Amino acid sequence: MKNSRLIALGVAGLAGLAGGIPTLGIWFSPSDGLINTAIVVTIILIVLATILAIASSVNGMLINPKGLRGAAIGMGGLLFIFISSYIFADGSDYMIYDNVDESTTKWVATGLNAFYIAFTLAIGSVIYSSLSRIRK
Numbered sequence: 376m377k378n379s380r381l382i383a384l385g386v387a388g389l390a391g392l393a394g395g396i397p398t399l400g401i402w403f404s405p406s407d408g409l410i411n412t413a414i415v416v417t418i419i420l421i422v423l424a425t426i427l428a429i430a431s432s433v434n435g436m437l438i439n440p441k442g443l444r445g446a447a448i449g450m451g452g453l454l455f456i457f458i459s460s461y462i463f464a465d466g467s468d469y470m471i472y473d474n475v476d477e478s479t480t481k482w483v484a485t486g487l488n489a490f491y492i493a494f495t496l497a498i499g500s501v502i503y504s505s506l507s508r509i510r511k
Contacts, residue, residue, distance in 0.1 A: 390420055460488035 397413035400406075436443050466481030 394420060456489050456492050461485045463488055
């Protein structure tokens, strides 16, 4: 286990170094080449992090198949939140903004509604767990 942590720490250090070199170059002498390099390195690191996160979650589900049910319930809950957020979203105020259409404001309202619902549920679960601990 210690060996895998050491490897992960080394990879994280190399990723930080790979992103830090173009960033430092941009700070000291901004040029289009360094900016493009920083963008490409950032995209590569985001793709690699996404692949590793998905592989890690799949590995965890293969090791513990009982967790698959909980993951499915969580994904279903998120899907319900997003669908209900889209249903309640209203994009009618697009005329207030410049260069924005009704679809854009509807998707922004969907994101805000999803945030509000998730935030309310998170606060409610914290309060519920605190109250249940106090009762014990």
